[in-house]
Amino acid sequence: MNENQEIKLIRTATDMLERAYVPYSKFPVGASLLTKEGTVYSGCNIENASFGLTNCAERTAIFKAVSEGEKNFEYLVVTGDTDGPISPCGACRQVMAEFFSPEMKVLLTNRKGQKQETTVQELLPGAFTSKDMV
Structure with a gap:
């Protein structure tokens, strides 16, 4: 991951904050979310009055990519308006x-520019993965 790619991914994630549906x-x-082929999928959280039906930004990006046939992922950036880097x-x-x-x-980032790579x-x-189901 080079610095230019990271900056682009952070900017994309930050732009998604404006699209979030969080009434x-x-x-x-x-x-x-960056695929190994270089495609970027973005996501935001989308709430529902029945809170259990809410979908987080991370899962929105992942499900969007998987629904388009992507399976090879390289890097995920998550951001929010938090005191420190956001936690999924x-x-x-x-x-x-x-x-x-x-x-x-x-x-993991925030609007203040703080970062934590994990x-x-x-x-x-x-x-718990599919390996546990055998």
Whole structure:
């Protein structure tokens, strides 16, 4: 991941904050997902009055990419208006474990420009995967 790609991914994720549909929580989150082929998929959180039907930005980007046939992912950026770098929820971490390699890099950011790079494995150690279902 070079610096120009990272800047573009952060900008894309930040732009998604404006598209978030968050009338209840007022907590917009944006994400951008880079495939190994160089395609970028973006997502924002989309709330619903029945809160269980809300979809997070990370899962929106992942599901959008998977629905388009993508399966090879390289890097995910997640951002929000938080005090420190944003932290994905448990559901998003589980979906990441399903579609990303444990070593895939994930950059957590915020509007202040703070960054924390981590991996899927670090976000969800001991993840339940398809290997556990045999």
